[in-house]
Amino acid sequence: MEFKAYPFTAKKYASKVPQLGNGVETKRHAVTIVGGGPVGLTVALGLANHGIPSVLIEADDSVCHGSRAICISRRSLEIIERLGAVEGFLNTGLPWAGGRSFYRDTEVLHFKMPEDENQKLPPMVNLAQYHIEQFLLDAAEKKADLIDIRWQTRVIAIDSRADGATLRLDSPEGDYSLNTDWVVACDGGRSTIREALGLQLKGTSYEGRYVIVDIELESDRPTERLAYFDPSSNPGSTVLVHKQPDNVWRIDYQLRDGEDAEQAVKPENVMPRVQSLLDMMGERGTWAPIWITLYKANALTLESYRHDRVLFGGDAAHLVPIFGVRGANSGIDDADNLAWKLAFVVRGIASEELLDSYSAERVFAAHENLRHGTKSTEFMAPPSFAFELMRKAVLSLAIKHERLRSLINPRQTSAITYIASPLNAAETKPGAFTAGPVPGAVLPECPLTIVEGGNAREAHLTDLISPCFTALYFSEDGRVPEEFSALEEALEGEKLPFKMIALTAHLHVTKRDHNWDHTGRLFAMYGAKRGTAYLVRPDGHVLGRWHAVAATDIAGAIHHALNP
Known part of the structure; x- marks a missing residue:
């Protein structure tokens, strides 16, 4: 069976080298962002909204390949709307408001995310990361006077100091150095900046492994999150299914203990499992594979997201399990939190201590996300026999006992309330408000x-x-x-x-x-x-x-x- 290409053609971008003197860029920059994924682009757009210019360093020559992040939350859409980039997300993305979970051949949960007449944005849209990056990039290109994107450019060294940093960069036209007041590291789970500074993520890495497969399949099935526990197509395992735009489907299925990872991602081993799943779902249309990779859940974070003049966001700062779609969404929230604070510091209207509140608030948010993500991971991929036994009991009993079904709920991402933020104004009369958002909360829509x-x-x-x-x-x-x-x-x-x-x-x-x-x-x-x-x-x-x-x-x- 031949692999098909994604129904999306990424534009290729050439590298550019600025004016140099003795191998050093002659201009010193206020902010340099490392990593041109969704988080880095969101930071750049957020800074531009405040009139702050930035340089964005990206190692690739185009937006990403592979679906990667696929679910964008209402909160992220609200942020992206403020950046002027939401139109593509809403026009192309597939909105959804809930999902179904099955134990063997029986439905045990039908959940709905909060949705009422006050909302203008859907609870979630499914959209592959290449679309996400392209729509943000389209908005960034409209602000080229403030956002300088350096494609095919890689950081090979950093000298971080109390007054800024020097980045050593590798590009097709040669190496050069760049001086900057601030560095924002959004360079992913294998962050070069994090490694260069000798920093380590702390937390838990799980043994459970998932094969991620993108396929092309034409189907009129509604868009919702589907989870299958111990299905006939993959006994003893868990399978997740998400419909995406352009007739692309994302399938994640758990490998059983003892399965060899290298063998598991070979097409001849993946295709029969996908076909068995589609047969079980009643999907009879022709299909073709597009992309295969392996995923392992991590619940990890840095203890601080600020290190002198270097700030971390997204996967460079934390790795959150995919269950509950908190990865890209938490990174976009990082970017939104950081952009206005960094802009105010650069403009000289706030002290540098404001950036410490970025770390405090977003580390707190990461721990909240990790707490929920860990619960979902332990249910989706039990880390021990005891967890596996508990899951089997819950799933078996949930068929007849509705009250137990909440334990199956994947707890999708939601906006975090910075309840203990150092920025919050103290309430002079606690209890005076009988309703409404507390200090630190996001504004409810109306x-x-x-x-x-x-x-x-x-x-x-x-x-x-x-x-x-x-x-x-x-x-x-x-x-x-x-x-x-x-x-x-x-x-x-x-x-x-x-x-x-x-x-x-x-x-x-x-x-x-x-x-x-x-x-x-x-x-x-x-x-x-x-x-x-x-x-x-x-x-x-x-x-x-x-x-x-x-x-x-x-x-x-x-x-x-x-x-x-």
């Missing part, structure tokens, strides 16, 4: 009528978030107290990006130039009343909230966040 330039449009609350601090003021008539006009002027004088936006519960006939809650849900959802305010960070996390807010409260919270 439809909203937004008025801009005298024109009203039905939109959503997160459309109001931009590369600045945003104060959402819940107003009776669409106005804010006069003291806040002075606050905006004062912060503008300090070059601190800030805007204050009034929200009302209803449309005032005599005053139509205000944003209003046309569904009647927003105020209750946020536990808000007249005079309530939520202060939101550039990444959409709540910084502080008050029922009776003064300008000094908001100014104090922003200054504390920028100089923690």
